[in-house]
Amino acid sequence: KQEVTQIPAALSVPEGENLVLNCSFTDSAIYNLQWFRQDPGKGLTSLLLIQSSQREQTSGRLNASLDKSSGRSTLYIAASQPGDSATYLCAVSNTGTASKLTFGTGTRLQVTL
Amino acid sequence: GAVVSQHPSRVICKSGTSVKIECRSLDFQATTMFWYRQFPKKSLMLMATSNEGSKATYEQGVEKDKFLINHASLTLSTLTVTSAHPEDSSFYICSARDFVSGGFNQPQHFGDGTRLSIL
Numbered sequence: 001k002q003e004v005t006q007i008p009a010a011l012s013v014p015e016g017e018n019l020v021l022n023c024s025f026t027d028s029a030i031y032n033l034q035w036f037r038q039d040p041g042k043g044l045t046s047l048l049l050i051q052s053s054q055r056e057q058t059s060g061r062l063n064a065s066l067d068k069s070s071g072r073s074t075l076y077i078a079a080s081q082p083g084d085s086a087t088y089l090c091a092v093s094n095t096g097t098a099s100k101l102t103f104g105t106g107t108r109l110q111v112t113l
Numbered sequence: 114g115a116v117v118s119q120h121p122s123r124v125i126c127k128s129g130t131s132v133k134i135e136c137r138s139l140d141f142q143a144t145t146m147f148w149y150r151q152f153p154k155k156s157l158m159l160m161a162t163s164n165e166g167s168k169a170t171y172e173q174g175v176e177k178d179k180f181l182i183n184h185a186s187l188t189l190s191t192l193t194v195t196s197a198h199p200e201d202s203s204f205y206i207c208s209a210r211d212f213v214s215g216g217f218n219q220p221q222h223f224g225d226g227t228r229l230s231i232l
Binding site: 034089099 | 158225
């Protein structure tokens with residue numbers, strides 16, 4: 001059974017700092033990995049999707065990497081802004097059940113002025 | 114970009130009431146939609162996979178008679194919480210994937226969620 005863990009559970013950084021969020025998964029037979037952002041009381045916004053054959057994806061100030069063999073992904077946020085404050089979730093879909101996503105517990109990020 | 118609309122955003126009702134939540138894909142067709150439940154400060158737990166024109170597939174431990182799912186068209190899935198009780202209070206979120214455009218490597222798009230409170 002796939003298990004997804006995110007560290008740290010919460011993080012507070014001053015504006016402008018670069019930061020890294022971590023995601024690890026126990027079953028490396030994944031189809032893809034997706035990073036989401038969730039604002040309080042809201043649904044999820046898809047940030048980046050990395051296919052199993054890819055090593056990284058970039059969108060603006062965000063860069064996500066994937067090391068499938070070690071069961072790890074990182075989300076790098078450059079030059080953080082207060083508007084980046086949210087909970088960040090990673091989720092994996094496994095081969096064989098490619099439609100289903102298994103979510104991590106999330107990292108709650110606060111960027112302070 | 115792909116948009117998923119979920120309605121209502123919040124429901125407060127008495128114990129014993131049945132509540133229907135709608136999930137619509139606004140600019141793409143979704144043969145499959147997903148229903149999740151999220152407890153406070155917890156991650157999302159998949160409840161069921163909604164398949165257009167056929168029965169939903171429920172995850173282990175989810176009561177199908179309690180959580181009725183209907184996916185009658187390519188753009189609409191509904192979740193009905195029947196005879197709701199306080200323990201059913203939670204945040205329910207749906208998602209859909211534009212499978213036609215790119216299959217399993219298309220990202221899932223999520224609705225804004227429904228906050229259900231049963232008194």
